[in-house]
Amino acid sequence: MADNKRNSVAGKIAIPNLKVSGASSKDAIDADSKLYKAVGSRIKITCAPDQNVLEGTLFTACNLTNAIAINTAPAPPNPSASVSSQPGDYHIIPFAHITSFEILGSGERAPESTVGFDGALPSISKVDLAALQAREDQTIREMKKKDAQKGKGVSQEAQDLFDAITRTLPTRWADTSIVVSDSVLIQPPYTLDNIKAPTDKTQAEKHVRKVVEHYYQRKKGAFSGGAARAPVAVPNAPRKGG
Structure with missing residues (x-):
């Protein structure tokens, strides 16, 4: 009407x-x-x-x-x-x-x-209104998903860790804690000592520890500029004519 x-x-x-x-x-x-x-x-x-x-x-x-x-x-x-x-x-x-x-x-x-x-x-x-509505709904879902992946009241370092983990494992926020695969909890300040999981999820915990440890190692290497490579000796070409 x-x-x-x-x-x-x-x-x-x-x-x-x-x-x-x-x-x-x-x-x-x-x-x-x-x-x-x-x-x-x-x-x-x-x-x-x-x-x-x-x-x-x-x-x-x-x-x-x-x-x-x-x-x-x-x-x-x-x-x-x-x-x-x-x-x-x-x-x-x-x-x-x-x-x-x-x-x-x-x-x-x-x-x-x-x-x-x-x-x-x-x-x-003619405009396909059903297609436009479906496109709008998909966009809203993607925006909500993207917003859910942004931690509330957390530091940028914590968000960077979250983003790194979520590239390979399903990850979500629970207040200021990171939940990985719905079984492993990473609490502030997000170190290896703050990773916890139920006793029946030890394998998942070990995997998450490796991911977090690898992230911090790469971060440390980036700040230190990485290991310096030894110079490669290039032999001089022989001189012509003795």
Whole structure:
């Protein structure tokens, strides 16, 4: 009910000072408006607040987002070339920012098509709302997972250790403690002495100890610059002529 009401209101968004050849300035962006029917045509629009002028191909006029999309890329040099072959330089303009528009020429349309974007070329596919919702849900899950991997009230050193362990083992935070494989607990200050596990998880504990020990060894080596390599002696090439 709310969506129907919103769409009905959006379908009658008025644009002030519309300037179309032979058209009234009281037109609104709906199925009968001049701007809606101009989809696929070359238009020139003036936009608030700085009265910027854009000229290009009207890609679509959308009542759900209350905006138009205009492709301002120049037309192909070859007049016979399809509009779909031209590069895109798209601008999204809200209805409320359009102060006036002028239709410069009819655009390329599918044969025997009706007005609006249904017959516009290149064709405009319907938006798969289910796919968009699934994509949004996946993004939210990934953001929550990423946030769960950030320790709250822990030092950067503790977070670095967590990140190193989680590359090879399932790891999560439990307050300020690190839980590895749901069986091994690493408590602050996250040294080898602070690694604990139940008696029946000794193998898992040993594995985690090796991972933590290897991490600290690599960290220590990085700070010390690593072991210096002995110089390699390169024999001199024999001199020619004795």
